[in-house]
Amino acid sequence: MPRESIVGSGGVITPLAEPPAIIRDMVHDDLSMVSDIERRSYDFPWSHGVFRDCLLAGYQCVTLIRDQRVSGYSILSVAAGEAHILNLCIDPEFRALGYGEKMLDELLYRARAANVRDVFLEVRPSNSTALGLYRKKGFHQIAERPAYYQASDGREDAAVLVKKLVITS
């Protein structure tokens, strides 16, 4: 059964902002709305099939539901004490409302619950909005991957960021 929650509260549906929004596990029926947001958000979007494979692979696939519509999503892979944020995206119509930060909080909650020590991600150095969010949440750059991303004029490097989590138990 899909899990619905406000960040970290485990099963309680609570408004995040106005109008009320919830975060819950992604299901297959969400994929067309997810793909639509993806196409409107990235120059080189993931295909519908990539999202389907993420669900099939058992990654932590999360959606933000606002007015009964998917308005954001994120994908987290977890293995061997490490987590990797593979995608985090908010519908362009609903940005700068705090949803991206709530989604990231949810991913960090899920990573902690899985006893993850380090959360990694790649981001384009030109993506100042995402960098602003990740830095605010305590991520810092540890490396660069040269020519990692497709770009309109060739390739773009990736900045590799990490956040160390404190394991309390």
Ligand SMILES: CC(C)(COP(=O)(O)OP(=O)(O)OC[C@H]1O[C@@H](n2cnc3c(N)ncnc32)[C@H](O)[C@@H]1OP(=O)(O)O)[C@@H](O)C(=O)NCCC(=O)NCCS
């Ligand atoms: C990155 C993204 C998820 C942020 O989501 P959002 O809902 O707009 O962000 P929030 O409203 O939660 O903002 C949280 C923090 O992000 C940072 N931020 C948000 N918009 C910003 C901007 N335009 N410039 C710089 N920093 C910004 C700020 O630190 C902000 O905190 P503050 O409001 O206290 O200043 C969203 O812009 C998005 O979906 N972008 C397209 C997809 C993408 O690039 N994903 C990241 C791939 S690695």
